[in-house]
Amino acid sequence: xxxxxxxxxxxxxxxxxxxxxxxxPTDAELTSGRVVSAIGARSPPLPAxxxxxxxxxxxxxxxxxxxxxxxxxxxxxxxQPRQLYLFCRVAIARFRAIAALLSARPES
Numbered sequence: 001x002x003x004x005x006x007x008x009x010x011x012x013x014x015x016x017x018x019x020x021x022x023x024x025p026t027d028a029e030l031t032s033g034r035v036v037s038a039i040g041a042r043s044p045p046l047p048a049x050x051x052x053x054x055x056x057x058x059x060x061x062x063x064x065x066x067x068x069x070x071x072x073x074x075x076x077x078x079x080q081p082r083q084l085y086l087f088c089r090v091a092i093a094r095f096r097a098i099a100a101l102l103s104a105r106p107e108s
Contacts, residue, residue: 007033053101060097065090 001011010025010033017023027039045053061070065086072079072087073094079087 005034009033010035053098056101057094057097060100061090061093064093 001014002008010029013025014023025033025035030036031039058070069086069090072083072090076087
């Protein structure tokens with residue numbers, strides 16, 4: 001964390017936190033610790049942009065998984081224990097597809 005430029009006091013507090021509890025830093029602590037550069041409200045993306053992104057992500061998944069496996073993402077609460085491994089694999093693939101979309105977008 002120090003190599004990433006996070007303030008030493010923030011790192012010390014995070015590392016000192018006992019495993020039996022969780023520290024939820026405040027927005028001010030995250031900013032002053034240089035974990036984030038700013039916290040603010042963003043405007044929600046336009047629905048058309050979300051639709052294009054969702055389509056791109058879900059078009060990437062059938063190349064790796066069959067339709068029933070991709071459909072596990074539709075309702076995670078209904079995933080059966082025997083399906084958890086496949087669910088995790090397709091969820092990871094989805095996140096990777098999202099990351100690829102983000103890295104491919106032009107700088108604004």
